[in-house]
Amino acid sequence: MPGFELFDQREIDAVADVLRRRIVHRYSFQGVRNDIYKVEEFEGACARKFGARHALGVSSGSAALYVALKACGIGPGDEVITTPFTFIASVEAILECGAIPVLGEIDESLNLDPNCVEDLVSERTRAVMPVHMFGASADMDAFKRVCDDYGLMLFEDACQAMGATYKGRYCGSMGLWGTFSLDPYKIVTVGEGGMVLTSDQELYHRMEYYHDHGHVHDKSIDRGAERKACLGFNFRMSEIQGALGLVGLDKLDTAIGMLRSTRDRVLSEVRDLGLKTRVLPDPEGELATQIVFLLPDGESARRFQRAAKEAGFGCGILSDNTWHYARHWDTLRDGKVYSRVRCPYDCHHADHVPSYRPVEWPVTHSILERAAVFGLDIVMDDARVEALIGAIRAGAKAL
DSSP, rough: OGGGEEEEEEEEHHHHHHHHOOOOOOSOOOTTTTOOOHHHHHHHHHHHHTSSSSSEEOOOHHHHHHHHHHHTTTTTTOOEEEEBSSSSSHHHHHHHHHHHEEEEBTTTTTTTTTHHHHHHHOOEEEEEEEEEEGGGOOOHHHHHHHHHHHTOOOEEEEOTTTTOOEEEEEETTSSSSEEEETTTTSSOOOOEEEEEEEEEEEHHHHHHTTBBTTBBBTTSOOGOOOBBBBBBOOOOHHHHHHHHHHHHHHHHHHHHHHHHHHHHHHHHHHHGGOOOOOOOGGGOOOOOOOEEOSSSSSHHHHHHHHHHHHHHHOOEEGGGGGTTTGGOOOHHHHOOSSSSSSSSTTTTTOOOOOOOOOOHHHHHHHHHHHHHEEEEOOOOOOOHHHHHHHHHHHHHHHH
């Protein structure tokens, strides 16, 4: 699914344009840039496309999560409920704030199960952050009800779901804020980059200030004369990234259409096999970056996997996924950080930190150990699609 599959002369021209003008920094140099701000253009295009009042481009999806959490005041002693099946940055961003990730269980959408959240709420809970995994939305109506009932903030980690929708609304636009990743594995990629959406103007300004050393940006004066709103850090996006993002965003709908066309063709060809796919709250809004089959049990999944590989098109079993499954994260359990102050670990603000043991999340494990996943590329020729179909048939025959 990497967006670089669609790179062509437009990306080359966009980058060359930035280099010809010699203005790579998103701020400053007002006198020589002819009022051209590529990151600002990209932010505006994202806000309009996805239905938010504001968008902030940053250096990565991980930075997007961290900047948004910091701007909300998440800190030591706070708890944020999220999922054990996600990229580790979702959890690391919470930990970097000194807060405690409380990991629930997933359901057969592969997203955080809203039915588990209420039992996890404590007096320290500040927010719930579902992650829209593999390009499909979590049940946002259910999460909104829980957050409204308990007075919690609702965040969206939509880093894998740029362009996905839930009941007609774009992922990333339904919570207090939502984040996108623009890394090499995403449909829209700028190499490394991220985006935060919000419709809360005050929150947007806090994020904007924090991501650039506290600068209160003012194009009418020199950057060095700008006042500072707060202490912050550097998570800026460059003009090269902004230029690439504009081209990629323009190709997003085409790419999603290609992915969905491949998915629909594959599933139509194997419908007679009776294989179960993810149970999604809004199947129409899925990006179709992966096809996941939920098999009867873990042993069946292994047989399916071996047969598919022998047929020439391999698949993964999601319980083996070291990138996305918390059971594999030794550093989370050990609290391994390069800091003398290990908050929330060994922290007086946190009277209890989960142990994050491999035996936790039994429901999640029972789903992931029987989930076989095939990744889809944006560009797949007939021979490759037929090979995928043949592998699925071979896998099903082995059950």
